[in-house]
Amino acid sequence: MQFSDLQHFLKSFQAFHNEKFGNNSSEDVDLLMNMTKITEEVGELAEQVMKYQGRQRNAKGEFNLSDLEDEIADVIIATSMIWVALDIDLNGALGAKIEKIKKKRWM
Ligand SMILES: [Mg+2]
Numbered sequence: 001m002q003f004s005d006l007q008h009f010l011k012s013f014q015a016f017h018n019e020k021f022g023n024n025s026s027e028d029v030d031l032l033m034n035m036t037k038i039t040e041e042v043g044e045l046a047e048q049v050m051k052y053q054g055r056q057r058n059a060k061g062e063f064n065l066s067d068l069e070d071e072i073a074d075v076i077i078a079t080s081m082i083w084v085a086l087d088i089d090l091n092g093a094l095g096a097k098i099e100k101i102k103k104k105r106w107m
Contacts (some may be wrong), residue, residue: 003090010077010084030085038078045071 001002017023025033048071049061050056 006077006080007084009089010080013086014081027085030084034078034081034085037081038075041071041074041078045075047071 031098045068047060048063048068052068054063082087
């Protein structure tokens, strides 16, 4: 999958969501909702990592790789909603960040 595929999917998803539920909130509220969703998904990913490490209560169920993969995807998707909402050049932003990291840690 390419970034452009994800961007197209998220724009389609947002349009579907707005049509089904209406879009009567402001950009500020939408961004706060996105941040809330990211927080929720990071928590779900943390639960999967704890299961992977055998540090989760038995009542939470067994570790399953596909559940961990789902939660990683959820974090990426939830985070990407901000990228799409603000129309950020993700390729440029990621490239610039990777260069910063390389200079700090390895070069
Ligand atoms: Mg999730």
